[in-house]
Amino acid sequence: MRKTLLLLFLCASAYGWGQTHTVNGYVSDASSGEKIIYAYVYDRVSGIGTRTNDYGFYSLNLTGDTASLLVSFISFTPQEISMKLVGTDIPLNIELIPDNLIEEVLIEESKTEVPIQEESQMSTIRLDVRQVRNLPVLLGETDLLKTIQLLPGVQSGSEGSSGFYVRGGGPDQNLVLIDGVPVYNVSHLFGFFSIFNGDAVKSVELIKGGFPAEYGGRLSSVLDIRMKEGNMREFHGEGSIGLISSRFTFEGPIWKDRTSFIFSARRTYIDALVAPLIAAVEDGTSVGYYFYDLNGKVNHRFNDNHHLYFSIYNGLDKFSASDEYEYFDSGTKYTDRFSSGLDWGNTISSLRWNWRVNSSLFLNTTATYTRYKFNVDVEEETKVEGPGVDYREFFAANYLSDIEDYGVRFDFDWFPHPNHEVKFGGAYVNHTFRPGINTFESSADSSAGLDTTYGSTIQYANEFQIYARDNFDITDRLKVNLGVHASLFNIGSENYTSVQPRVSARYLLNDKSSIKASYANMTQFLHLLTNQTTGLPTDLWVPATENIRPQQSWQVAMGYAQSLPWDLQFSAEVYYKEMSNLIEYQEGAGFFLGSTDWQSKVTVGRGTSYGLELLLEKKVGKTTGWIGYTLSKSTRQFDEVNFGNPYPYTYDRRHDLSIALTHKLSDTWTFGAVFVYGTGNAVTLPTAQFVDVNTGQLIEYVDQRNNYRAPSYHRLDLSFTHTKKVRWGESIWQFGIYNVYSRQNPFYLYFQNTVDGRELRQVSLFPILPSVSWSFKF
Numbered sequence: 001m002r003k004t005l006l007l008l009f010l011c012a013s014a015y016g017w018g019q020t021h022t023v024n025g026y027v028s029d030a031s032s033g034e035k036i037i038y039a040y041v042y043d044r045v046s047g048i049g050t051r052t053n054d055y056g057f058y059s060l061n062l063t064g065d066t067a068s069l070l071v072s073f074i075s076f077t078p079q080e081i082s083m084k085l086v087g088t089d090i091p092l093n094i095e096l097i098p099d100n101l102i103e104e105v106l107i108e109e110s111k112t113e114v115p116i117q118e119e120s121q122m123s124t125i126r127l128d129v130r131q132v133r134n135l136p137v138l139l140g141e142t143d144l145l146k147t148i149q150l151l152p153g154v155q156s157g158s159e160g161s162s163g164f165y166v167r168g169g170g171p172d173q174n175l176v177l178i179d180g181v182p183v184y185n186v187s188h189l190f191g192f193f194s195i196f197n198g199d200a201v202k203s204v205e206l207i208k209g210g211f212p213a214e215y216g217g218r219l220s221s222v223l224d225i226r227m228k229e230g231n232m233r234e235f236h237g238e239g240s241i242g243l244i245s246s247r248f249t250f251e252g253p254i255w256k257d258r259t260s261f262i263f264s265a266r267r268t269y270i271d272a273l274v275a276p277l278i279a280a281v282e283d284g285t286s287v288g289y290y291f292y293d294l295n296g297k298v299n300h301r302f303n304d305n306h307h308l309y310f311s312i313y314n315g316l317d318k319f320s321a322s323d324e325y326e327y328f329d330s331g332t333k334y335t336d337r338f339s340s341g342l343d344w345g346n347t348i349s350s351l352r353w354n355w356r357v358n359s360s361l362f363l364n365t366t367a368t369y370t371r372y373k374f375n376v377d378v379e380e381e382t383k384v385e386g387p388g389v390d391y392r393e394f395f396a397a398n399y400l401s402d403i404e405d406y407g408v409r410f411d412f413d414w415f416p417h418p419n420h421e422v423k424f425g426g427a428y429v430n431h432t433f434r435p436g437i438n439t440f441e442s443s444a445d446s447s448a449g450l451d452t453t454y455g456s457t458i459q460y461a462n463e464f465q466i467y468a469r470d471n472f473d474i475t476d477r478l479k480v481n482l483g484v485h486a487s488l489f490n491i492g493s494e495n496y497t498s499v500q501p502r503v504s505a506r507y508l509l510n511d512k513s514s515i516k517a518s519y520a521n522m523t524q525f526l527h528l529l530t531n532q533t534t535g536l537p538t539d540l541w542v543p544a545t546e547n548i549r550p551q552q553s554w555q556v557a558m559g560y561a562q563s564l565p566w567d568l569q570f571s572a573e574v575y576y577k578e579m580s581n582l583i584e585y586q587e588g589a590g591f592f593l594g595s596t597d598w599q600s601k602v603t604v605g606r607g608t609s610y611g612l613e614l615l616l617e618k619k620v621g622k623t624t625g626w627i628g629y630t631l632s633k634s635t636r637q638f639d640e641v642n643f644g645n646p647y648p649y650t651y652d653r654r655h656d657l658s659i660a661l662t663h664k665l666s667d668t669w670t671f672g673a674v675f676v677y678g679t680g681n682a683v684t685l686p687t688a689q690f691v692d693v694n695t696g697q698l699i700e701y702v703d704q705r706n707n708y709r710a711p712s713y714h715r716l717d718l719s720f721t722h723t724k725k726v727r728w729g730e731s732i733w734q735f736g737i738y739n740v741y742s743r744q745n746p747f748y749l750y751f752q753n754t755v756d757g758r759e760l761r762q763v764s765l766f767p768i769l770p771s772v773s774w775s776f777k778f
Helices: 002-017 104-109 144-148 270-281
Strands: 021-029 040-043 049-051 057-062 066-072 079-084 089-091 094-098 124-127 154-156 164-166 174-178 201-207 221-227 236-241 245-255 259-268 285-303 306-329 332-358 361-386 389-417 420-444 450-455 459-473 478-491 494-508 513-524 526-529 540-543 551-564 568-585 602-618 623-638 655-664 669-678 688-691 698-701 713-726 729-738 748-754 757-763 769-777
Touching: 021 066, 040 057, 049 057, 057 389, 066 094, 079 094, 124 144, 144 201, 245 285, 389 540, 420 540, 526 568, 568 623
Parallel strands: 021 089, 021 094, 174 221
Antiparallel strands: 021 057, 040 049, 040 066, 066 079, 124 201, 154 164, 201 221, 236 245, 236 769, 245 259, 259 285, 285 306, 306 332, 332 361, 361 389, 389 420, 420 450, 420 459, 459 478, 478 494, 494 513, 513 551, 526 540, 551 568, 568 602, 602 623, 623 655, 655 669, 669 713, 688 698, 713 729, 729 769, 748 757
């Protein structure tokens, strides 16, 4: 009997010693009440740490009687909380105080985020939005995508373009999310600026490989952008007046500490600046262009367990040109009128509900809507009016294409054990594709006229996704993120299924360094038909069909991560990626005014990409920034292109170097510098020309696709930002110089015949360009 009682006592004692306490809650900004994404919560006693999820929630399973929590995030003062652990469920909400410049000695004594060598996730970079604002930019317009282009593994497109290409992939292979909703076009001003208003952005995360299981539908990258939620405690505003556009943001509480809102707007005034100049040069001619963005979000907190968010984005680019000419002859009036227009834009909205089910389980439910469309209009009219004559001839053409999605998704975060972080969920999306509808109308007094519509048919598709992953410790040194993403795509009578395994692992060599490896299999049910031109919005989003299979890829990567002295972090990665079922226009085919379905204009092929990426980064202190270098190669191969032989991808770039630095000169002045160097893009140029003896026409001969390498690209940009505290808030002036030494970088290459023979010439866009902008906060 005594032995039995002793055994029960020992078991009870063991249970007490090993009892798990779940400390959980939200980390938020003390000044605004906004949740902080990816904040680091670390227990000094047990050595267990985690970071907050996409909604600021954390959960730590701890054993023992006491804990010493260190909670920190870049640009906030770290906070340390010592506590006794009593009970199994310990709610603890934590607020961090903003600190624009954290003292370096404090950083040396504490952790500011999950150290680079400790995370199992690799090929991931998070940007500090505040640092981005101090970097020099084209025409003074802060642009997140141009900053993304400065990261290793990311290639820019043409000069000044906001398009980006990750590890040899195309622009359609980037999953760009705004508050979890996909965006299908990210460009304004024909590709020179992006749709993201930096004043409304809270966090930016780029994933280039080793994709977590919750992401699907693209092959090359995930760009996850989260918008601000609105200040819960005070009203604040900020804005900027630049050379070509202005923006304004206002936020504040509707019900203090319960409900908040944020509204942000941006518009260009190029049309107002250019229109008078054009009218003065040529009477009767009108050219106009403008774009705008609107962002809005409402956030309501019912209690610590339930939060509701509604967000919306709407943006539009509109270009128009018209010309009208009138003259009289012998009493007869002749009128010629021509007009054309091009407009494109996105509409995005989401309704999100966060539910803290219990101390270890968190559910996010999101209903989403997204639509991208573009429209091309052309009209021409001729009229003759006079004695005995009244004649009218009219022609109009319209080209419309869009993609529209309705969706819902469920994401669970589960923390069952100190060494396990589980995420699982599912999603459904209903797609509607209108990939090119042509409308013609023409009439003349002498004919019956024409009014017809034709082109690609409207297509409907349903996409289902489920996923699960576990981020767990096998030993103290070995951590693994293991998951699977499964999907079903239904279109017409075709059902495509895909099971995509994902795995990444980290092994700690010591407290400062680690090695990492990952494998990811991806499937993409959408294609983008593109002419690879300058950011034109006329590229077509089309689905996999009975004839065109989904795109697929697999990618492996290995890396090394090291924390260095002076708050430096270094990483090196090598990767290899293969892609299949890529589509490309057949030779001579295009999108505009085609009378046949797009499926008859394309060919199917494959691609390969591999490379080395190096990144040296400093995130805290007076001097911050990074140096990135990429050595890579990317090829494409299509049976009906280039005689079936492999050729360099248009944006294949052997060497790519970027340096982005900011330095705080004083309490009021900040210096920024960007230097980029890259091997020239691959272009197709004729290698010979001859005259057709039958027609007399000059014919150019091209021996292969992308047979020439453009001159290298390099550029230096500088900026100085002056921030002054004033009675009503802050006044910020930014002075910048784009392309300091006026490098004539190639935008377009062509051959021209001269008296001395054929000469290769180039068109360059931007010489040295100064800029100035004024921003304010109140």
